[in-house]
Amino acid sequence: MMIADRFAYDGLPEANRLAHNPFVEFRRFKGNCTTLFLEKNIETGCGDNIALISENHSFTYFQLLELVNQAAHELTNIYGIQSGNRVLLRGYNSAAFAVYWLAIARIGAIAVATMPLLRKKELEVIAEMAAVSLMICEDELASELDSFSKNENTKLLLFNRSDFNVTLKKYNFSTNFQPFIASEELLALIGFTSGTTGKPKMTAHYHSDVAAICEGFPKYSLKPKRGEIFAGSPPLGFTFGLGGLLLFPLYYGATSLLIPKPAPEVLLQAIEEQGVTTCFTAPTAWRVMCEKAADYNIDTLKYCVSAGEALSAKVAKDWEEVTGIPILDGIGATEMLHIFIGSSHEKRKIGFTGVPIPGYEATLFDDFGNEIQEINKAGRLAVRGITGCKYLFNTEKQDAYVQNGWNFTGDIYQKDADGFFQFVARGDDMIISSGYNIAAIEVEQVLLEHELIKECAVVGKPDENRGMLVAAYVVLHESVSGNDELKIQIQNWFKEHAAPYKYPRHIEFVATLPKTETGKIQRFKLRTS
Structure with missing residues (x-):
């Protein structure tokens, strides 16, 4: 099928400006990624398994497929959304947010997920740069959207996260919807990343990129199984949260527990009450949770993932001493979609981020563009593999991020004799505080x-x-x-x-x-x- 709105496609960098992927044997997924999260699980016998839990409501994979299809009908029939349109999402982590994200991808539109703390001026910039056609917003967060209601080019859909499924059923839409499949690689999302120039940058990712990250970090570090429960604190508007809390569990037929306002104590309580097995959060939260972990029964917890900023050796040691569970550190980037250097239970060192996960390779360069061969010498981190930077309408930044086939993340690292990468500093004026860029x-x-x-x-x-x-x-x-x-x-x-x-x-x-x-x-x- 032909893509109706080619705005984002026209802004993609030329092929010679993309990073090199040396892993040609890695199978690129062709199709609509929502089939990997929905139909695949039903076809393999997971239809009655719980896919999502959110605020005391649970949805099986059968029910999730029906809700996503009904939401897709709502977006196309009522709001006129077509393939290639950009749809901005604003809300706390919830089943509603997840359903709408999947529905946007299912119809071939492009999700522009944002974090709930953003304010009017920041949202206006994002909406203008991405030329969004529709803003889907949780009603609790609608106060910053006065300007959108006056914009004739941008429609507004408000939802209540507690009863969105009831609202969808009232439309009496069909629970069947044919996922959009294009004759070319289909864009799934645009992630906005803060820039040192003051204006955010748009980085785009295909449906095949979404599939690739599900075959990368979780398979290497977490080895997910059906029946496991994923939870955590990063917003779904942050690619760390999108992958760890939604895409990874659904890809492996596990369960996603989405908590709207996951303070450390709330997260610990959820681990105890829901039997969470895998938790994603930032080092700041791990530190706070470490101080309170003794007050909760978290025996079901097996995998603890940290990213968003460097994990200090002290936090890692303290958590493992208190709980007996290691924290698996990792580094990712919005430009790369998710984690590309990480740790596993079998291969980790406290104080080190880890090693390149399967599907990626990493190295260090000095300021003159020479690859650093010396052990424990700091240099600019460069990575390439199954995902890579694709800035929209920004040749200057694309050429700065991608050089000689490598993605340069802006981080300064060093590497030890065993090939473990250790964070040293940021190489620009980006501040990473509590996991936020x-x-x-x-x-x-x-x-x-x-x-x-x-x-x-x-x-x-x-x-x-x-x-x-x-x-x-x-x-x-x-x-x-x-x-x-x-x-x-x-x-x-x-x-x-x-x-x-x-x-x-x-x-x-x-x-x-x-x-x-x-x-x-x-x-x-x-x-x-």
């Missing part, structure tokens, strides 16, 4: 809108609990005096104008910012101050 310049741009701020510079400061803290060095207007009360006022103001997880937890008022003769801010001086 925060571009320093994005925070600066928000702060500069404050009426009392004349200049500012934002850097990441090392922090034992969060990995890094967002630290802002602020120059106030001449007539203003800085004090602790003003710091709190600025922080509260920031949370009202941007996603709260981006706010500067450390604010320091300074008379001037260190600059070069040409006026460029010397952030490295602030990082070491």
Whole structure:
């Protein structure tokens, strides 16, 4: 079939700008990836098995297939969504979010999943860049969408996560829907990644990429089986969460437990009550959970996965001493879709991220483009394999990320004699705090809108609990005096104008910012101050 809306396809980089995949023997999936999560499980006898659990509601694979098909009819018949259209998703982790994501993919449209903490201005940028046709939003999060209701080009669908399935059934749509299959590789999703230029970047992934990641990290590290239950804290709008909490369990006929607001205590309680076997979360949450784990029965837990930021050796050691279960570290990227270097129970070292998982290879380069052969020498991490970066409408960034057939992630790593990769630092101004990627310049741009701020510079400061803290060095207007009360006022103001997880937890008022003769801010001086 022909794709109706070719906007995203026209923005894909040319073939000579893509990273090289040396794993030619890896079978590329051809078709609609939803059949791997739905029909495949029914055909292999999992139809009556529980696919999703969300807020005391459970859905078998039979029921999930019917709901996804009904949602696909809703999107096409009521909202006119066609193949290639971009559909923005906004909501907490829930069965409703999962059903709509699968329905979007099933009709050949492109999911643009966002995190619930994003604010109006950030959502407007995403919607404009992706030229979305429809915004699907949980009613609890609709307050930031006033501008969308006035945009004639963008339709709005609000849902209640507790009774969305009842609403779908009221339409009396057919529970059958033929998945869209194109005559070319079909795009499944666009992931937005923060950029050091202040404007986010769109990275695209095919249905075949979705299938590839399901054959990668989970098969190597987790060895999923039917009957196992996956849970965790990363949002489904974050590719770490999308893979770990939805795609991986469904691909292997397991169960996805989706928790809308998974604070560490809530997650521990869910592990105890639901018998969770596999948990995905960030190092910050693992640290908090370690302090409270003794209060819960988590004997069913077998696999603990950490990503989003470097896992400290202390957190890894403390968790294993308290629970007897190792944490499997990993590094992924929105550009690569999911984890490409990771650990397994059989192959791991505390303090190291791990080794390239099957389907990927990694190496290190120096600043002159030479591959580093020395052991324990830091260099720029480069990776290539079964997925790769595909920035839309951004040749400059594509050429910076993909060089000589390698994806350069922006991370500085070193490698030991056994081939284990160890994180050293970020190679740019990206701040990774509690698993969130925060571009320093994005925070600066928000702060500069404050009426009392004349200049500012934002850097990441090392922090034992969060990995890094967002630290802002602020120059106030001449007539203003800085004090602790003003710091709190600025922080509260920031949370009202941007996603709260981006706010500067450390604010320091300074008379001037260190600059070069040409006026460029010397952030490295602030990082070491």
